Amino acid sequence: MNGFLAIVRRDLRLAFRQGLDSLMVVAFFVIAVVLFPFGVGPQPNTLARIAPGVIWVAALLASMLSLERLFQTDYEDGSLELLALQPVALEITVMAKVTVHWLTTGLPLIVAAPLLGVLMNLPEDGYMPLMIALTLGTPTLSLIGAIGAALILGSRRGGILLSLLVLPLYIPVLIFGVSAVDVVIGGFSAKPQLLILSGLLVGALPLCPWAGAAAVRQGLE
Amino acid sequence: MNGFLAIVRRDLRLAFRQGLDSLMVVAFFVIAVVLFPFGVGPQPNTLARIAPGVIWVAALLASMLSLERLFQTDYEDGSLELLALQPVALEITVMAKVTVHWLTTGLPLIVAAPLLGVLMNLPEDGYMPLMIALTLGTPTLSLIGAIGAALILGSRRGGILLSLLVLPLYIPVLIFGVSAVDVVIGGFSAKPQLLILSGLLVGALPLCPWAGAAAVRQGLE
Amino acid sequence: MQNHHLGSSLSLFTGTDLVCFRGGRTVFAGLGFALSPGEALMLRGPNGSGKSSLLRLMAGLGQPLEGALTWSDESIANDPEAHNARLHYIGHADPVKPVLTVTENLRFWATLRPGFGNGEDAIASALEKLGIGHLADVPGRFLSAGQKRRVNLARILAAPASLWLLDEPQTALDRAAEKNLKDAIADHRAGGGMVAISSHAENSLANARELDINQFRADSP
Amino acid sequence: MQNHHLGSSLSLFTGTDLVCFRGGRTVFAGLGFALSPGEALMLRGPNGSGKSSLLRLMAGLGQPLEGALTWSDESIANDPEAHNARLHYIGHADPVKPVLTVTENLRFWATLRPGFGNGEDAIASALEKLGIGHLADVPGRFLSAGQKRRVNLARILAAPASLWLLDEPQTALDRAAEKNLKDAIADHRAGGGMVAISSHAENSLANARELDINQFRADSP
Amino acid sequence: MFHRFANPARFLRFAAVIQPWIAGLTVLLFAVGLYLGLLASPADYQQGETVRMMYVHVPSAWMALFCYTGMAISCGVALIWKHPLADLAAKATAPVGASFTFLALVTGSLWGKPMWGAWWVWDARLTSMLVLFFLYLGYMALNNAFDDPGRGSKASSILALVGFVNVPIIKFSVDWWNTLHQPASVVKMGGPAIHASILSPLLVMGVAFTTYYLWVLLIRIRREVTANKVRALQMRQASRGEQ
Numbered sequence A, B: 001m002n003g004f005l006a007i008v009r010r011d012l013r014l015a016f017r018q019g020l021d022s023l024m025v026v027a028f029f030v031i032a033v034v035l036f037p038f039g040v041g042p043q044p045n046t047l048a049r050i051a052p053g054v055i056w057v058a059a060l061l062a063s064m065l066s067l068e069r070l071f072q073t074d075y076e077d078g079s080l081e082l083l084a085l086q087p088v089a090l091e092i093t094v095m096a097k098v099t100v101h102w103l104t105t106g107l108p109l110i111v112a113a114p115l116l117g118v119l120m121n122l123p124e125d126g127y128m129p130l131m132i133a134l135t136l137g138t139p140t141l142s143l144i145g146a147i148g149a150a151l152i153l154g155s156r157r158g159g160i161l162l163s164l165l166v167l168p169l170y171i172p173v174l175i176f177g178v179s180a181v182d183v184v185i186g187g188f189s190a191k192p193q194l195l196i197l198s199g200l201l202v203g204a205l206p207l208c209p210w211a212g213a214a215a216v217r218q219g220l221e
Numbered sequence C, D: 001m002q003n004h005h006l007g008s009s010l011s012l013f014t015g016t017d018l019v020c021f022r023g024g025r026t027v028f029a030g031l032g033f034a035l036s037p038g039e040a041l042m043l044r045g046p047n048g049s050g051k052s053s054l055l056r057l058m059a060g061l062g063q064p065l066e067g068a069l070t071w072s073d074e075s076i077a078n079d080p081e082a083h084n085a086r087l088h089y090i091g092h093a094d095p096v097k098p099v100l101t102v103t104e105n106l107r108f109w110a111t112l113r114p115g116f117g118n119g120e121d122a123i124a125s126a127l128e129k130l131g132i133g134h135l136a137d138v139p140g141r142f143l144s145a146g147q148k149r150r151v152n153l154a155r156i157l158a159a160p161a162s163l164w165l166l167d168e169p170q171t172a173l174d175r176a177a178e179k180n181l182k183d184a185i186a187d188h189r190a191g192g193g194m195v196a197i198s199s200h201a202e203n204s205l206a207n208a209r210e211l212d213i214n215q216f217r218a219d220s221p
Numbered sequence E: 001m002f003h004r005f006a007n008p009a010r011f012l013r014f015a016a017v018i019q020p021w022i023a024g025l026t027v028l029l030f031a032v033g034l035y036l037g038l039l040a041s042p043a044d045y046q047q048g049e050t051v052r053m054m055y056v057h058v059p060s061a062w063m064a065l066f067c068y069t070g071m072a073i074s075c076g077v078a079l080i081w082k083h084p085l086a087d088l089a090a091k092a093t094a095p096v097g098a099s100f101t102f103l104a105l106v107t108g109s110l111w112g113k114p115m116w117g118a119w120w121v122w123d124a125r126l127t128s129m130l131v132l133f134f135l136y137l138g139y140m141a142l143n144n145a146f147d148d149p150g151r152g153s154k155a156s157s158i159l160a161l162v163g164f165v166n167v168p169i170i171k172f173s174v175d176w177w178n179t180l181h182q183p184a185s186v187v188k189m190g191g192p193a194i195h196a197s198i199l200s201p202l203l204v205m206g207v208a209f210t211t212y213y214l215w216v217l218l219i220r221i222r223r224e225v226t227a228n229k230v231r232a233l234q235m236r237q238a239s240r241g242e243q
Ligand code: HEM
Pocket: E054, E057, E058, E061, E062, E065, E104, E105, E106, E107, E108, E109, E111, E112, E113, E115, E116, E125, E126, E129, E130, E170, E171, E181, E182, E183, E184, E185, E186, E187
């Protein structure tokens, strides 16, 4: 627990000192969403129709892009090797890094989402389920993504390989996240969807740090 | 010219030996497009309506993601420094790298686009202008992206920062690329849009290698 | 060839019949060593003979293909965290975060060690021992190659561990710092510590055992 | 302090009153040097004194804040490509591509040089001179730190250039390779070549001029 | 003349003298402008009271463009002549310009709801303005992304210059494409085309925004100079004791 807190504290400090990290993720999120009106055309009702999907896809991409550096900088300057050689289980180290990733990217995404709802003409009923679904879904994204981020260590390609590994695994979160918003707009309850999202999170919570640690270990060999 | 060809030959060889580079870009392209039916729901007419936009946005993202490594690997292992110290103008070196980037990502994207048109229910009239617009637009994306890829050399963040720099500059290509398809589907001629796309390309062709070389130079200082 | 250099059975840290397989080839085979408290082992051998690889095996970063590494007759793979708690490793890279001050960098690593508590004095005295007391509050980004290396060396002085694994530790050090390092190693050994060190330098440590890895080449002609 | 070390006006490559500003501080000021054919200049100074920075200025990677670097009385900034054609630079990194064989790596760099033509023999003999003839067809990824460094050194033997700028070239080399390097430098000087070299080693090259950079510290108390 | 204030010490002295005057002027101008705009001027016969949004929207839109132009010029000067103050000025301008852009976007969309019936429409002017906002963000992010501040300012200067192509697009978007947005009526060939009762508060607010910008600029540059001093001290500390 001590080690966990020490790593969380260090990584948060790094994120704040380097500044703007979270801001950049939010900016990407906004830009990615904004690209669609350019692409799809600005008719308000088309936009409203695809709003939840676009916002979720942009959140997926933003989370994925920021994941690339989850272990990368520590890997490059030798810190990761050294972290693996400390008397702290590597699973705990991975969990600490995932926590910081969510605090610095998932949380800001949730805060920025309503703004994008406005840009995309999201119907009013949609805001509440969007926020709840994002709150349940983004930690799962960070957890799953950590495995991918660890797998690409030392490979010569970064983001693009990561996206191939991670995006297919993100699809369940996407499906239920969007559907939670859509059913509420359609006048039904989103309870089943939100329960499934919680289930995914509870499943990922023990599994992903374990798989991530295994991946880091092989990346260091 | 000699230097240009030597660099193109080397970078192509690197791309082929490392294998799968282009394949990965295409795979990302496909996955990004496929996310939308999941997000938006599979109704054929909604899909058809947003098809050109989604295909173009995915192409933008695929091109951008693969750009991150344009100079990065050479920068990290000291090759870029050494390239700048050869009796070959740095502008030529940048142009050679852009050429290889387009050959290994832009071209495969163009080849893969009709397949995605089918997935997204693109109306039949749209295929021709989509291909032409992609042919004119993707080189511009590679050219603009090269500036961004050079600017982030040595920075603490990769993909996400690059996206913030490059995506806003991609927007004109996106607008006219999509509009070229839309007007043809709507029964008009896409000549003005295609002319503008050509204009953007002709403008970027001398400007971007020059700005890219300046950016590389300051990155090495 | 099967010259095992087996020490007395009192040896604390031993390797027997080690085979290292790396990069598609057997780097060395049948290698053995033994270290007792207060002893030093100098790894010798030309470039590519496997010095770094052996040190990584000793640290537990990667497993030998065959053979056993034991600490008090127990395999180190049985309890990696316990092994980590008793070793310090210096690799090729210097994990110094550019945005943290030298003290913050050291404090982070020290808090992960057992029994560090609040040893601010330990950090300050480690810096003094390497002649960089004046750098305590300077952010890592202002350091030159040699200064970073000294910070990395101060790290292993700040929290005690009985086994030091040093891979060409004198890289980038000027002569004053090399002297400091030698003194620190002598102190460590006087207190019952053990050292394994690789180096191309001609002069050796006092009373060090030498191990010529080249003797154990698997593909020697 | 204003000790310019100006050589005779016959010197081919000279620097006068150089001021180097890097990372927000003046590293050295008022530094001068002169090199004539056949001469060697050894750069001395503790960690962080600016040896690497001076070599980069000599190569034209970055401009001095003040002062002039001239070749036959013409500023090197006037025609960077011509300057590049007459120099070879060895920095901290070894640009050896993992997927290309040693020969392919060398051939690429050689084809960028003027008057290389089809010098396969030059490559083979450069490899022999550094004792790595047997590695000719081995891909770069299988090389150890010292082997990579030797390949990098072979690069400058494969295509001639009159000025060698070597930044701690003996890093990671074993004693045999260090000897090869010394011989190569002697040959180069015998043929009228010039060398500027930084090193922490105690022993010097024969008849080398020494330049203690520490004398030119800008902020010395 | 050009290099008179190049020396940061001299600049600091100069800034310390004029800063209170600029501060006073800003407060005064805002008071006058807001009085004229909110109380003394008539409501529009078509738009009613919402027209008063203009006195914030238009000056902030002007300033967004003005700041970017100033920033690009500073960046050019910094790159070509390596003028230390130009760098600081560009760096200090970016967040101010981004805030003005944000303000123009927010007031524009608040105004858009009653006028066009939507918070946001995707027309050329609004879109290119949004791109401008992203360019400011990109500039700041890039400036901050390096361990070595010198690297950051050079890289971001190049970006600022490349991004300048967007400024004429914003300015002339209303002429080149037919959009919902109002075409230029104040700053255009042949003189302003709006009534004096609206024009005078608008111009006063415009000047007030400009002096406000100068005020903030002075504060930010002074702070930056101090930060540089601290950094230089740390640097000196880093290289001390290595004789
Ligand atoms: C978010 C939405 C909006 C944005 C981004 C925006 C942007 C701009 C910009 C950049 C300018 C300065 C143009 C120049 O200097 O030539 C401007 C001026 C102006 N805007 Fe907006 N605007 C928005 C919404 C609106 C709305 C809803 C109205 C009212 C119908 C409006 C009315 C005006 C007027 C009257 C001017 C002054 C034009 C002139 O005299 O030059 N704007 N706006």
